Amino acid sequence: MIIAALALLTVGGACFLARAIIGPSLADRVVAIDALVVTIVAAIFVNSIRIDSTKFADVGVVVAFIGFVGTTAGARFIERRGG
Amino acid sequence: MGEIATGLLALAGSLLVVLAGIGILRFEDVYARMHAATKASTLGIALIGAAGVLALDDDRAKIFLAVTFIFITAPSAAHLVGRSAYHAEGIEIDLEGQDDLGAMLDERTTSPEGDAQGA
Numbered sequence: 001m002i003i004a005a006l007a008l009l010t011v012g013g014a015c016f017l018a019r020a021i022i023g024p025s026l027a028d029r030v031v032a033i034d035a036l037v038v039t040i041v042a043a044i045f046v047n048s049i050r051i052d053s054t055k056f057a058d059v060g061v062v063v064a065f066i067g068f069v070g071t072t073a074g075a076r077f078i079e080r081r082g083g
Numbered sequence: 084m085g086e087i088a089t090g091l092l093a094l095a096g097s098l099l100v101v102l103a104g105i106g107i108l109r110f111e112d113v114y115a116r117m118h119a120a121t122k123a124s125t126l127g128i129a130l131i132g133a134a135g136v137l138a139l140d141d142d143r144a145k146i147f148l149a150v151t152f153i154f155i156t157a158p159s160a161a162h163l164v165g166r167s168a169y170h171a172e173g174i175e176i177d178l179e180g181q182d183d184l185g186a187m188l189d190e191r192t193t194s195p196e197g198d199a200q201g202a
């Protein structure tokens with residue numbers, strides 16, 4: 001079941017990545033990359049369950065933080081650039 | 084028993100993330116995509132974090148910290164992106180009643196000192 005969860009997360013991440021590539025607007029890309037970061041954190045935790053170790057839990061916390069900072073910077077950039 | 088619960092929670096969370104992905108591919112405009120992506124994936128990562136807390140023995144606090152952080156930041160990040168998208172992309176929405184954000188942004192772009200502090 002853990003493997004199936006990882007496969008589903010891969011499918012979801014591929015959807016977000018496709019939206020980040022095809023756009024069409026900058027806001028679409030920022031939203032898609034924000035969701036992609038959340039998917040990566042989810043995959044890190046599911047993989048921690050699979051290998052039964054919390055070595056990578058720190059990585060999840062840091063990636064979540066970086067994702068928020070990146071989304072905020074993207075939003076400010078859209079507002080300043082105007083398109 | 085615990086293993087089955089863990090697997091089911093992780094599977095449900097991943098399913099929500101896939102639903103968010105389908106939503107972000109199929110919806111029409113930025114706001115609808117944002118609605119699908121932020122809400123569904125936030126609940127998805129909450130379920131996956133619950134599975135992790137059930138399954139793992141130590142360092143549960145880190146998983147809890149990451150999930151709480153995403154819970155706090157995902158709505159505010161979506162709010163920021165929605166606000167700047169309304170400002171920048173010029174997407175047409177039909178509102179009943181008054182458009183407060185539009186009026187505020189118009190006022191800021193037309194007044195001279197608004198540009199100095201703005202953006």
